[in-house]
């Protein structure tokens with residue numbers, strides 16, 4: 378029956394993890410997958426999450442189905458975490474928020490909703506470069522996607538001018554996908570004053586901003602700082618779409634817990650949007666899983682646990698910032714002739730090193746260090762015991 382099915386290519390990022398697993402060298406380092414590791418290079422369960430799990434266990438809860446859109450208490454808490462306690466949209470009940478299957482599920486649901494219900498310029502503009510799954514989801518759904526300039530490979534910085542020029546060429550009503558913070562893969566975010574400019578021209582061009590916020594808290598260590606752009610756009614009256622994930626900032630990768638919010642013009646529209654979201658979810662997976670959202674709810678609804686969580690997030694972000702500093706110092710002290718300030722100026726989990734594909738290949742072949750072909754490294758995979766090895770490798774492959 379299935380002789381027509383061709384072998385598909387392995388996933389670019391998960392393929393790196395596979396190659397890493399097969400390597401038997403004790404020196405091997407995995408800088409491919411974007412999952413946080415502690416300074417012993419081990420997966421990390423946040424103390425706030427452990428405590429929440431204990432609290433939940435003691436409650437002896439049942440395992441009944443969640444509502445189609447997820448627990449409304451959870452939805453309320455995560456909308457406030459994203460949009461802020463003082464969000465006008467939430468106060469006016471203009472947000473339609475559902476639980477999603479982590480960030481990927483939120484994007485998929487959001488894009489699918491656009492495909493079905495959006496009757497303006499149905500094309501999604503994405504930064505160049507962007508996370509590989511963004512265009513792939515569009516391809517699966519048959520939705521047009523285009524690129525706008527974001528990263529300038531010459532300056533290794535955000536290309537504000539190019540970005541603004543491209544925004545001006547977008548048709549009114551088009552959707553612009555924005556990474557809310559800790560841009561993946563470049564680690565470069567617009568500055569607050571640049572977000573201000575972007576918000577103004579996006580408004581002027583009547584574009585619909587879709588924020589992907591997979592790293593709230595991971596960029597600066599503060600969930601409020603990292604939500605700056607999202608909240609600014611809402612304050613400016615944009616009817617934003619927001620995809621949230623608790624994979625990284627709560628370390629709940631495998632729990633697949635996230636959210637999708639549409640900020641609407643009025644409460645009546647939000648109610649209609651909610652009804653259509655439920656219809657869509659019903660045929661996709663019927664209703665979301667309950668364990669991850671219980672953990673998030675437990676943390677966000679308890680002032681003590683929330684304070685602990687904010688500390689935990691900051692600790693993770695600070696460790697990444699420290700590793701950036703050590704990596705840069707390690708390369709520079711070996712006498713590298715290149716500039717490495719981008720390692721410390723970029724933020725979030727990833728560093729776009731500027732390594733060329735042939736240098737990436739040498740990193741893997743000669744030094745057993747695994748990363749994606751585009752030269753992106755997950756700084757979370759660096760720790761005190763391997764940072765010198767990574768610095769040595771980066772210096773050697775860029776020396777000649």
Ligand code: PMP
Pocket residue numbers: 411478479480481482508556561589591621622623624630635
């Ligand atoms: N968006 C971006 C930009 C990401 O980097 C990721 C994770 N790699 C996601 C969304 C979604 O991740 P998840 O589905 O695990 O929440």
